[in-house]
Amino acid sequence: MSEPEKIRVMIVDDIVDTRDQLEKLLFFEKDIEVIAKASNGREAVALAKQHRPDVILMDINMPDMDGIAATEAIMSQDPSVQVIIMSVQGETDYLRRAMLAGAREFLTKPISADDLYKSIRHVHKLSAARPRTVATSGGEVVAGAVGGGTEGLIIAVFGPKGGVGSSTVAANLAVAIRQQTNKKVALVDGNVIFGDLTVILNLRSDKTIIELATRADEIDGDLLNDVLATHTSQVKVLLAPPDPQRGELVTSDHLRTILEALRREYDYVVVDTPASFQDRSLAVLDMAHRIVTLMTLEMHTIRNITRFLEVADLLEYPQEKVMLVLNKASNRTGIKAEEVEKTLQRKVQFQIGDAGQDMTFSINQGVPLVIAKPTHQIARDINTLARELMGSAKTTTAAQPATATAAATEKSGGLFSRLLPKR
Numbered sequence: 001m002s003e004p005e006k007i008r009v010m011i012v013d014d015i016v017d018t019r020d021q022l023e024k025l026l027f028f029e030k031d032i033e034v035i036a037k038a039s040n041g042r043e044a045v046a047l048a049k050q051h052r053p054d055v056i057l058m059d060i061n062m063p064d065m066d067g068i069a070a071t072e073a074i075m076s077q078d079p080s081v082q083v084i085i086m087s088v089q090g091e092t093d094y095l096r097r098a099m100l101a102g103a104r105e106f107l108t109k110p111i112s113a114d115d116l117y118k119s120i121r122h123v124h125k126l127s128a129a130r131p132r133t134v135a136t137s138g139g140e141v142v143a144g145a146v147g148g149g150t151e152g153l154i155i156a157v158f159g160p161k162g163g164v165g166s167s168t169v170a171a172n173l174a175v176a177i178r179q180q181t182n183k184k185v186a187l188v189d190g191n192v193i194f195g196d197l198t199v200i201l202n203l204r205s206d207k208t209i210i211e212l213a214t215r216a217d218e219i220d221g222d223l224l225n226d227v228l229a230t231h232t233s234q235v236k237v238l239l240a241p242p243d244p245q246r247g248e249l250v251t252s253d254h255l256r257t258i259l260e261a262l263r264r265e266y267d268y269v270v271v272d273t274p275a276s277f278q279d280r281s282l283a284v285l286d287m288a289h290r291i292v293t294l295m296t297l298e299m300h301t302i303r304n305i306t307r308f309l310e311v312a313d314l315l316e317y318p319q320e321k322v323m324l325v326l327n328k329a330s331n332r333t334g335i336k337a338e339e340v341e342k343t344l345q346r347k348v349q350f351q352i353g354d355a356g357q358d359m360t361f362s363i364n365q366g367v368p369l370v371i372a373k374p375t376h377q378i379a380r381d382i383n384t385l386a387r388e389l390m391g392s393a394k395t396t397t398a399a400q401p402a403t404a405t406a407a408a409t410e411k412s413g414g415l416f417s418r419l420l421p422k423r
């Protein structure tokens with residue numbers, strides 16, 4: 001039987017003792033092999049090109065070219081490489097910038113052997129879930145094993161009750177998908193009246209969904225590219241207008257046309273969907289391949305979830321389309337997830353923990369938790385959710401998505417007029 005392939009690691013640090021120490025720590029790990037060592041960023045970029053490591057342990061502060069610039073350069077060469085940043089305490093601003101440059105994990109010096117092994121294996125596992133990408137001689141990056149030609153996956157993030165975390169989860173999820181796959185990801189603020197993504201992502205642009213709604217007949221890749229704002233994670237974001245009055249101009253038909261165009265251009269389209277059963281929300285829910293249906297352990301939310309699940313049945317959404325996700329999961333609410341499952345007669349398929357003030361802080365900073373604190377348990381939860389959704393995407397072609405044309409034949413006029421003939 002052939003031996004499993006080892007994780008090929010490169011160590012980058014300007015201090016020779018640190019390099020040697022890390023190499024010694026890794027020497028006895030059977031599944032890890034140190035294949036190169038560099039003493040500054042510039043050398044790291046050259047050696048990464050030559051040796052194509054799976055994982056890079058990267059110091060931040062180095063002469064010549066620092067760890068952030070090196071990470072950026074290496075990621076543009078090979079986005080599938082996994083960079084673990086090593087820093088001393090108190091370098092939080094650097095860390096944030098490193099994460100934006102594409103680093104996946106960080107370790108604080110002095111680094112324990114256990115943390116080192118765990119992080120290397122963790123990031124390597126992340127990369128195993130996606131195709132290896134290669135830089136061509138022209139510098140552009142091509143995907144190794146992507147099918148090509150298929151349409152993107154539309155993921156609606158929806159809470160039948162407001163305030164359950166749709167906008168927060170949608171923003172973090174889109175970034176997580178981008179970080180894991182390096183594919184084209186669009187994030188849409190479906191809350192055209194009171195959009196929140198501009199604040200959550202600290203993004204400003206004078207181009208919003210209004211530009212697409214008013215030019216609905218002309219939407220193509222170029223127009224989308226021009227209107228969507230680019231987040232530092234490279235997620236493209238379709239923002240809502242700043243004033244509610246203009247948001248009213250966007251109709252459910254506009255949304256269908258926009259989503260149809262987006263899924264032709266992007267691999268993943270994540271939509272922050274408003275908590276209502278009005279036409280606009282229904283248009284998004286109809287079009288979605290997956291509805292991440294968020295609930296919290298509060299009685300009024302659970303009541304609305306029950307109603308939504310009934311509606312989803314009446315609208316004949318396939319079971320696998322509606323993914324029930326518990327957000328802000330905690331055992332201090334007086335209600336247990338198992339009790340809710342019994343009441344709903346439905347499995348809670350995924351749980352995102354309660355980040356408490358850390359989530360508030362990340363919103364106030366305008367940096368999603370998956371970037372600001374990638375090792376935070378809740379950032380990990382959202383990364384796992386992203387993986388589950390991408391895994392389930394493989395079966396998606398079989399599970400019929402509602403197309404714009406099919407959905408457009410449904411009557412407008414809200415849920416009432418949609419369901420009346422079905423009763």
Ligand SMILES: Nc1ncnc2c1ncn2[C@@H]1O[C@H](COP(=O)(O)OP(=O)(O)OP(=O)(O)O)[C@@H](O)[C@H]1O
Nearest residue numbers: 162163164165166167168328353354355356359360
């Ligand atoms: N997993 C989490 N842990 C802790 N707090 C969270 C979590 N998810 C969301 N929150 C918090 O819940 C609050 C509501 O979040 P958010 O605005 O994303 O909800 P929403 O469903 O989009 O609300 P709205 O109906 O107003 O659009 C925010 O204060 C956010 O910080």
Ligand SMILES: [Mg+2]
Nearest residue numbers: 166167191196
């Ligand atoms: Mg919201």
